[in-house]
Amino acid sequence: MNPTLTAELRKLGATRTTTATALVVGGLSGVIAVANVVLAGKERNPPLDADTFQHVVRAPTAIVGFAMLVVGVLSSAGEYRHNTIVPSLLAQPRRARLAAAKLAAVGMVALAAAMLSAAVSSATGWLLLSSREAPAADLGAVPSGLLVLGVTAALYGVLGVGLGLLLRNQAVAMTVALVWYFVVEQIAPMVLRAPHAQKWLPGGAADAFSRLGDPAGGSAAGLVAPWLGGGLLTAYALGLAALATAALVRRDQT
Amino acid sequence: MTSIQLNGLTKRYRDVTAVDDLTVEIRAGAVTGFLGPNGAGKSTTMRMLLGLVRPTAGGATFDGRCYAHLPHPARTVGALLDPAVFHLGHRARSALRVVAASTGTSDARVEEVLDGVGLGDVARRRVGGFSMGMRQRLALASALLGDPETLVLDEPSNGLDPEGMRWLRGFLRRLADEGRTVLVSSHVLAELAQSVDDVLIINRGRLVTHGSMRDLLDRNQQTDLEELFLDLTASGDPS
Numbered sequence: 001m002n003p004t005l006t007a008e009l010r011k012l013g014a015t016r017t018t019t020a021t022a023l024v025v026g027g028l029s030g031v032i033a034v035a036n037v038v039l040a041g042k043e044r045n046p047p048l049d050a051d052t053f054q055h056v057v058r059a060p061t062a063i064v065g066f067a068m069l070v071v072g073v074l075s076s077a078g079e080y081r082h083n084t085i086v087p088s089l090l091a092q093p094r095r096a097r098l099a100a101a102k103l104a105a106v107g108m109v110a111l112a113a114a115m116l117s118a119a120v121s122s123a124t125g126w127l128l129l130s131s132r133e134a135p136a137a138d139l140g141a142v143p144s145g146l147l148v149l150g151v152t153a154a155l156y157g158v159l160g161v162g163l164g165l166l167l168r169n170q171a172v173a174m175t176v177a178l179v180w181y182f183v184v185e186q187i188a189p190m191v192l193r194a195p196h197a198q199k200w201l202p203g204g205a206a207d208a209f210s211r212l213g214d215p216a217g218g219s220a221a222g223l224v225a226p227w228l229g230g231g232l233l234t235a236y237a238l239g240l241a242a243l244a245t246a247a248l249v250r251r252d253q254t
Numbered sequence: 255m256t257s258i259q260l261n262g263l264t265k266r267y268r269d270v271t272a273v274d275d276l277t278v279e280i281r282a283g284a285v286t287g288f289l290g291p292n293g294a295g296k297s298t299t300m301r302m303l304l305g306l307v308r309p310t311a312g313g314a315t316f317d318g319r320c321y322a323h324l325p326h327p328a329r330t331v332g333a334l335l336d337p338a339v340f341h342l343g344h345r346a347r348s349a350l351r352v353v354a355a356s357t358g359t360s361d362a363r364v365e366e367v368l369d370g371v372g373l374g375d376v377a378r379r380r381v382g383g384f385s386m387g388m389r390q391r392l393a394l395a396s397a398l399l400g401d402p403e404t405l406v407l408d409e410p411s412n413g414l415d416p417e418g419m420r421w422l423r424g425f426l427r428r429l430a431d432e433g434r435t436v437l438v439s440s441h442v443l444a445e446l447a448q449s450v451d452d453v454l455i456i457n458r459g460r461l462v463t464h465g466s467m468r469d470l471l472d473r474n475q476q477t478d479l480e481e482l483f484l485d486l487t488a489s490g491d492p493s
Contacts, residue, residue, distance in 0.1 A: 007356030014348040015341065082341045084352075086306065087396060089358035090333055093305040093322035253306040254298075 003215065004092045005099035008105035011084070017074050018109065021067050022116060026243075027061040029117040033124035037132065048129070050145035051215055053137035056125035058145040060117045065156035066181065067198055072160020076244075086137050090252055099245040100166060103138050106161050117153075118146055144213025151230065153160040153239040154205055162240030165248050198222050205232035255282040255433050256330065256403045258303065262312030265298050265459075272298045274459040275312065280437055280452070282403075287450035287467070287482055288439040295459040297335070298441045300408050303437075304333050316404060325491045328357040329400030334407045337389040339396070342382030344348030346373055346392055349381055350399065359399045367395040372421070394422075405436040411442055423449045447479035457487045 012018050035055045079085040080194035092098040116170045129137065160177065167173040185203040189195050199222060208229025223229065258280040265273040273295040280286050290296045301307040303314040313320060316331060324330045340349040350364045370372045371391040385411065397405060405426075411419050417459045419442075429438050435466045436484040437454075440446045453470055455462040463470060463486055467479065476482040 003356055003358040007352050010352045010355050011341075011347075014344050015350060016343060078341070083336065083339050084341055086335060086339045087353050088356065089306055091328045093327055099332060173396055196475065242260065252301075 002101065003221040004097060005102040006105055007088070007091065008101045009108065012075055012105055012109050013069075013138040015074075015078075017071060018077075021071050022113065022131050025060070025064055025117050026120045028063050030057075030121040030124045032063070033121040034128065037125060037128040037134075047131060048134040049140070050135045050138035052134060053122075053139070054131060054141040054214070056121050056140055057118055057131075058148060058210065058214065060121055061149050061152050062206070064110075064113055064117045064149060065152045065206060067115060068106070068153045068157035068159040069177055069181065069229050070174070071109060072106045072122055072157040072162075073164040073173045074160075074170065076102055076161045076164030077168055077173040078164070079167040081170040085253060095249045096245050099161075099241070101249050102165070103158050103161050103241055106157040107154040110157035111150050111216070114146075116155040118149055138215075138235045141213050141215055148210050148212050152209060152233070155204075155233050158241050162237070162244040165244035167242070200232065202233055202236045205229040205236065207218075209233055218238050256435050257282050257314045258404065258435060258437060259318070260303070260312070260427040261315070262473075263302060263309055263314055264311040265301065265302060266310045271459050273302065273309075276456065276459070276461055277312075278461060278464050280435060280454065282435040283430055283433045284438040284451040285426050285438060285449050286452040287446045287479075288437055288454050288456075289403065289443070289446075290439075290456040290462075291487055294456050297408055297445070298459075300333075300406055300437075300439065301407060301485040305334070312331055319320060319488075322361075326400070327357070328362070328402075328477060329359070330402055331404045331406060332397035332402035333405070334390075334393045334398060334410050336408070337386065337393040337413065340381045341391070343380060345378055346384070346388075347381055348390070348394060348424070349392065353396050354399055357400050359382055363399060363401075365369075367398045370398065371395045378437045379480060385475075386436060389413055390414055391418065406430060406436070407436070407438045409440055410438060411440055411445055419445055443483055444478075444490050453479065454483075455483060455486055458479070462486050 014238055022094040036056045036059055037052065039045050040052060042086035079088060088098060164173045167176060183199060185201050199208065205224060207228055208223040212230065258320045260276045260278050263273055263276040268275065276299060288296055290442055298307060302309050304392060316324060321327050321331065347364060350368065354361060354364050368377050371394050373388065373391055373395065381392065386394065392411060411422055414422060422450055426438065428437055430451065450467055452465060454464045471477065474482055477487065
């Protein structure tokens with residue numbers, strides 16, 4: 001494996017953040033699976049049916065994506081916080097290659113997190129559904145659910161790395177990520193009196209993409225088509241990554 | 255045997271000229287002391303040498319190749335610019351293994367350099383619990399990982415205890431005797447005088463003097479490096 005990529009993976013493996021993220025992703029995936037099955041048929045939740053299992057697998061997508069956004073920010077802005085960017089640049093002075101390795105490493109960790117999430121939610125969901133005489137699960141939509149989970153996690157990881165490399169200050173980058181994720185995407189369309197604008201933003205695009213192949217979801221009102229959502233999210237991630245790489249290449253490291 | 259060439263090296267930050275048309279060749283097989291008052295441009299010069307800061311004009315090369323174009327940069331040039339370059343939550347061994355991976359160096363070499371700088375027994379401790387001197391040794395270990403032909407060390411004796419300084423002195427001498435190129439900056443001139451062969455002095459970003467320490471002392475009718483440094487940097491006249 002490429003030495004720069006190996007080093008980036010080692011960095012991610014050596015920090016407590018990655019371990020904590022794995023625990024959070026695994027734990028929440030289990031809790032969400034339990035909630036999906038236990039609360040089925042209650043209040044406005046759909047009853048247990050053949051689609052419940054694939055919903056269980058898809059349900060943690062937003063959580064895993066957000067976790068990877070955080071990991072991405074911490075892995076890149078953290079380099080500036082701890083000044084480890086200096087040995088990184090000394091080992092790989094061709095900075096575009098360093099940025100590419102960082103993006104690839106977080107993408108790989110995101111895929112691993114998605115696999116962990118899918119494994120926990122599938123096992124939990126399968127056990128609970130088996131014990132409740134639920135209708136036989138329709139597994140046809142599970143592969144697209146796994147694709148959505150993995151791709152969304154990887155793209156949010158890339159967005160996090162891009163944001164961290166661009167802003168460098170870890171606290172500022174994390175604040176920007178949180179404010180954007182929880183506030184801007186929700187209120188900006190209302191403030192701008194353009195309620196349909198939300199579907200074109202990263203969160204709206206991710207929401208649209210999450211419905212790919214979902215027999216119960218499909219293309220929902222107020223969202224773009226799932227494939228277009230995936231394309232938009234990819235464009236945002238790659239655009240931010242390109243901007244961040246250009247900034248890294250041009251800046252002096254004083 | 256790798257020598258360092260600075261050719262018209264210049265760095266300007268808006269109206270401030272940090273390094274001004276520096277041209278000099280630093281020879282292999284010698285320890286060269288890089289001296290200058292605070293703000294003279296030493297750290298900026300070293301950072302330009304290592305590709306961290308982009309020169310406004312001129313260039314810095316190792317046997318004609320700039321740092322970024324060396325086939326294995328971190329294995330050709332070992333650098334210590336700042337002891338605070340490790341994640342405080344990492345254990346010393348993990349921190350060095352990250353650097354080793356990025357340079358394609360084996361984990362066995364990590365153990366060698368940790369033992370070499372006297373940190374073998376504390377390799378499992380987190381860097382956050384290290385004293386300044388221990389972090390300095392760890393940074394030195396990082397610079398040595400690739401067994402480089404050239405070492406660029408900025409204030410390597412900072413935080414070292416007397417035993418550490420003595421070790422560093424012998425260590426630099428041994429490296430130079432092996433034919434390696436050692437460029438070392440320090441404000442501890444009495445200490446530096448015991449280990450350097452050549453002296454490069456800059457002031458306000460400009461070259462003041464460069465040459466064999468013995469020749470410079472004789473030429474300026476001085477007996478020690480501190481007096482020579484104070485004399486040359488007070489007048490600011492290039493010799």
